[in-house]
Amino acid sequence: MAGLKIDGVTRRFGEFEALKQVTLEIGNGEFVAVLGPSGCGKTTLLRAIAGFEKISEGSITVGGAEVSGPGRHVPPEARNVGIVFQNYALWPHMSVAENVGYALKVAKVPRAERGRRVQEALDLVDLGAMGERRPANLSGGQRQRVALARCLVATPSLVLFDEPLANLDVHLRAAMEAEFADFHKRTGTTIVYITHDQAEAVALADRIAVMDHGRLIQFATPQELYARPANAMVAHFIANGIVLPATVLGEEQAGKVLVDVLGEQVVMDCPPGTGPRPAGVCLRPADLRLADSGGIGVAVKRAVYRGGGFRIEGHPVLRPDLEIGFDLPDPARLAAGEVARLAITGGWVLPAGQE
Numbered sequence: 001m002a003g004l005k006i007d008g009v010t011r012r013f014g015e016f017e018a019l020k021q022v023t024l025e026i027g028n029g030e031f032v033a034v035l036g037p038s039g040c041g042k043t044t045l046l047r048a049i050a051g052f053e054k055i056s057e058g059s060i061t062v063g064g065a066e067v068s069g070p071g072r073h074v075p076p077e078a079r080n081v082g083i084v085f086q087n088y089a090l091w092p093h094m095s096v097a098e099n100v101g102y103a104l105k106v107a108k109v110p111r112a113e114r115g116r117r118v119q120e121a122l123d124l125v126d127l128g129a130m131g132e133r134r135p136a137n138l139s140g141g142q143r144q145r146v147a148l149a150r151c152l153v154a155t156p157s158l159v160l161f162d163e164p165l166a167n168l169d170v171h172l173r174a175a176m177e178a179e180f181a182d183f184h185k186r187t188g189t190t191i192v193y194i195t196h197d198q199a200e201a202v203a204l205a206d207r208i209a210v211m212d213h214g215r216l217i218q219f220a221t222p223q224e225l226y227a228r229p230a231n232a233m234v235a236h237f238i239a240n241g242i243v244l245p246a247t248v249l250g251e252e253q254a255g256k257v258l259v260d261v262l263g264e265q266v267v268m269d270c271p272p273g274t275g276p277r278p279a280g281v282c283l284r285p286a287d288l289r290l291a292d293s294g295g296i297g298v299a300v301k302r303a304v305y306r307g308g309g310f311r312i313e314g315h316p317v318l319r320p321d322l323e324i325g326f327d328l329p330d331p332a333r334l335a336a337g338e339v340a341r342l343a344i345t346g347g348w349v350l351p352a353g354q355e
């Protein structure tokens with residue numbers, strides 16, 4: 001197992017920068033998700049780590065050895081990096097064990113050793129008893145595990161997952177999430193997991209690297225991303241936080257500060273050194289409470305039933321240009337056309353310049 005260091009990596013396609021000065025250090029045995037919207041550079045980063053893509057600037061180090069850098073590009077097959085792709089493409093005419101052992105056979109690994117390593121890899125993904133089956137006789141999740149075993153049989157120092165659950169249905173995704181988490185716990189493999197699904201990243205990863213437009217925006221634990229997003233994009237992207245304009249009224253004291261949000265004065269969490277300035281604030285469900293009086297007025301545009309409760313969407317009465325959405329447990333007392341009163345009880349002031 002090995003750590004991964006990405007240092008100031010830029011990748012240009014002509015004038016366009018798909019990766020901009022990305023710096024990221026991943027510890028030995030860590031499970032890191034790379035998360036971001038379509039086109040943010042996730043796949044380019046994965047391809048650069050795997051060695052399918054040359055980088056324009058910076059360096060990449062796996063387990064202490066530089067694999068990409070100025071004048072240096074170690075080919076993919078010499079990097080000892082495994083990849084589990086979204087399309088797991090197994091050979092239909094080969095058994096599970098043959099599929100897993102194919103690369104070893106091509107590499108002329110002796111039969112006995114091959115058999116032992118294939119069995120070990122299948123045991124790791126809990127398919128130890130299924131080596132003789134054909135892929136057609138496996139479930140989608142089992143096939144994805146064969147793909148994982150096929151990657152593990154080469155004993156990689158680092159495993160990259162490229163949206164491995166994207167082709168699976170919702171139920172199978174949940175089951176496979178649990179399997180991946182369990183696999184990581186048992187083996188301690190260093191994992192870099194690419195996804196655009198924030199719920200998946202939050203459920204699985206020790207830390208998440210959020211990317212946007214080729215840049216790394218924030219690299220932190222799921223809890224930190226939720227509670228202390230670095231900018232409005234992260235606040236929205238992680239669990240759909242509400243971002244509103246506000247004015248910081250005082251100076252930060254012990255991580256808190258007094259803020260005016262649409263006429264309401266609220267004490268919120270804030271970055272160190274926050275002082276009076278215009279700011280964006282991120283609000284989470286725990287920061288909002290429906291009130292009978294006071295609070296901010298929200299004109300309800302839509303109330304959509306979401307099983308067990310309603311999703312309310314509308315705009316602040318004082319700022320019709322802003323959108324605000326929140327969830328309300330059943331039985332809801334709100335309908336389109338009404339004005340809801342929302343008390344704000346907390347929140348997070350975004351860092352300066354990130355509103």
Ligand SMILES: Nc1ncnc2c1ncn2[C@@H]1O[C@H](COP(=O)(O)OP(=O)(O)OP(=O)(O)O)[C@@H](O)[C@H]1O
Nearest residue numbers: 013016018036037038039040041042043044045196
């Ligand atoms: N070979 C290439 N030539 C030119 N532009 C490219 C090339 N590969 C990627 N890009 C551009 O780089 C940007 C990042 O692409 P990338 O595939 O890394 O995004 P992504 O975050 O993986 O998106 P998705 O989730 O849709 O796969 C995109 O704007 C894409 O069009």
